[in-house]
Amino acid sequence: MVWREEAPEGKLDLLLTLDFRMTSTTVFSDVVLPAATWYEKHDLSSTDMHPFVHAFNPAISPPWQTRTDWDAFHTIAREFSRQAAEHLGVRKDVVAAPLLHDTPDELANPHGRVRDWKAGSASRFPAAPCPN
Structure with missing residues (x-):
């Protein structure tokens, strides 16, 4: 203090x-x-x-x-x-949503690390572990 x-x-x-x-x-x-x-x-x-x-x-x-x-x-x-x-003109809303506990979204991200498919660190194909 x-x-x-x-x-x-x-x-x-x-x-x-x-x-x-x-x-x-x-x-x-x-x-x-x-x-x-x-x-x-x-x-x-x-x-x-x-x-x-x-x-x-x-x-x-x-x-x-x-x-x-x-x-x-x-x-x-x-x-x-x-x-x-x-x-102000036109603004675009950005919505951030948490990965809910014990959901497929959270389970697809081991250790809570969200991998970026744009950087090539995750697959971007369906059924592959990839966040929304």
Whole structure:
């Protein structure tokens, strides 16, 4: 452990909060979006004291400019997606999957070493030990 007399300081470019109370986070936020309360939205809640889930149904519609969490996140995500197409272009997803325990994929790789068929260290023909 390294002890530092002065704590490192950094800068947060933007802090956006979605809350219906004035908390310590909202006090320091750049943008505070008004959120609906428990009485104004469909929600699920659970506690560590009970092994069941509580379902809430709204008693009233969200007043003024408040929105439910889902509504706010959905609106932000839609706008991010719209701007991402222009600013980020097209991206290709890369999916990495582990070799599951005691499966043909894992058993085809002795000692957990995946051999590269492109480099010639493994056969690339069907039925030969070769990973996906």
